[in-house]
Amino acid sequence: MNEQTYIGINNEFLQLQELRKGDSISFDKDILSPLLFVWVRGKNSNIIHDSVKVKVENNTILCVSRFDKIKFDNLDNARIIKFNREFYCVLDHVKEVSCKGILFYGTNQLPNFQIPQEELDKFETLWKMFEIEMQSKDELQLEMLQTMLKRFIILCTRMFKSQNQLLQLDNMEIDIVREFNFLVEQNFKTIHSVQDYASLLNKSPKTLSNLFSIVSKKTPLQIIHERKCIEAKRLLRYTDKSIKEIGYEIGFEDIQTFSKFFKKMENTSPSDFKNTTLGTLTNSSGTTA
Known part of the structure; x- marks a missing residue:
């Protein structure tokens, strides 16, 4: 693994990494809420995301936060840009990078997109500029x-928008989504x-339904339900909380309602899901934390 790190006087953190076969991703415990761009290169890469194996195409960029659990099952090579909020806060710079x-x-x-061949030179050039500037002091x-x-970030946002039908909306509609x-x-x-x-958004x-019918196969309600289910699965996999506690944490007042919801979403009960995935984390040394 090749690695270059910048740390500023106010804890600004930026790190470039180049991974090869056998390398893994990790979050530094002393860095609060880092964000990562993982640029997967090569034709034979797979990741395991929340215990699900996913094939990753050449020149795919994954947008990873500390909540994501990913592990390379097979990797040709990858480039990583890791930064914290002190270095650049994407929430404070909404108008700049959107x-x-x-x-x-x-x-x-796990937001991701593939870099088109005609756009690849832009990303390659920017990576080289990053490496050069890392040497400046x-x-x-x-x-x-x-x-x-x-x-x-702007390049990534443009690519993601173009590949996810968001360009069919005007700027105000994109802001709503x-x-x-x-x-x-x-x-x-x-x-x-x-x-x-909808009330919060005035x-x-x-x-909302009309906008999402243009850019997604999912309705707003499906998006809400899927996010609740993702959290439930993560809590079932990675914590020792009881099913009742997990249901209550994500907004269900009783275990029966939560179990019914979970079975409808996943075609299995929370207890069966937990038992099935119980052994999947025993070899998780390469997983983000």
């Missing part, structure tokens, strides 16, 4: 690195109806 609710802090379980280094990260995704991510444990989210439920 990735909130799309690449990060949204309902998509003057007072302008932080600003230069932040500018390059901003450019990288982004904000809905963000609100669900932040509130899915306590807010459960489309009407409530829109009607029908407006």
Whole structure:
């Protein structure tokens, strides 16, 4: 593994990594809420995400947060850009990069896109510029690195939008979709109806449904339910909490209602799901934490 790290005087953190076969991803425990771009290169890569094996095509970029559990089952090589909020906060720079609710802090379980061949030179050039600037040690280094990260995020946002039908919407409509995704991510444990989210956005439920019918095969209600189910599965896999505790944590008042919801979503009961996946984490040394 090749690695270059920048740490600023106010705990700004940026790290570039190049992974090869056998390498793994990890989150540094002393870095609060880092975000990662994982640029998978090569034709034979697979990841295990939340215990599900997924084939990853050449030149795919994954947008990973600390909540994601991923492990390389097979890897040709990959490049990683890891940064913390102090270095660049995508929530504070919504107008600049517009990735909130799309690449990060949204309902998509693991946002990703494939770099088109005609766009590959842009990403390759920017990576080389990152590597060069990492060697600079003057007072302008932080600003230069932040500018390059901003450019990288914008490129990623454009690619994701173009590959997920978001370009069919105008900017105001895209903002509604982004904000809905963000609100669900932040509130899915306590807010459960489309009407409530529509009210927070000062829109009607029908407006939300119409927008998502253009950009997604999922309705707003399906997105809410899927986010609750993702959390339930993570808690069942990675914690010792009881099924009753897990149901209560994600907004169900009794175990029967939670079990019925979970079985409808996953075609299995919470207890059977937990028992089936109980042994899957015994070899998780390469998993994000």
